[in-house]
Amino acid sequence: MSTADPLGQVFSALADPSRRHVMDYLAARGTATATELTGELPITRQAVAKHLATLAGAGLVSSERRGRETRYRLTVVGREWDDRLGALRDHLDRRKET
């Protein structure tokens, strides 16, 4: 898929019902591993991994390694909290300096 057509990438990522189920699940749970998603959907783990890669390529899902597992979440949900927690970290740093 070409990055020259980001909106097309988003639409084609969403065109598949299994991928929409993956997104519904992530929206409801916050985060999930590929194994957890495989337990929820009537598809193989390999297919889940492929769907996650497509969703990540479209910028809809991001992953985060925690120990031995990789957790996935919807990219946009919670961006506000990423900003707030960054501000909290800066606030605590400033207090340490004085």
Place this chain on the structure above:
Amino acid sequence: MIRREIVFPVPREELWDALTEPERLEDWFANEVEVDLRPGGAASFRWSNGEERHATVTTVAPEERLAFAWDDEGEVEFTLSDDAEGTRLVVVETAPAWTTALDLQASALAHVHG
């Protein structure tokens, strides 16, 4: 549901104060903050862009758990625990009416413009 987990290199008391004292909150969360720190207490947050939000405190367990419900919609819960490198903070925000469709729209726009 939104869940974030982060470890700050500070003692629990320091993090608790940053989450609950209005003058501390005014340095990172909002521009003007009022909090009545007890279950059922009112909290209000004002931002310099004119936005204003009100909430009701639902749980206060010092240095352990703080929760409040936004008056418009949703609940926020902070949980503090010890960590080898300081204090672990888990933030969970739930809002019943969030729909995947809305989130997707924002996500698609962010991707296109980002």
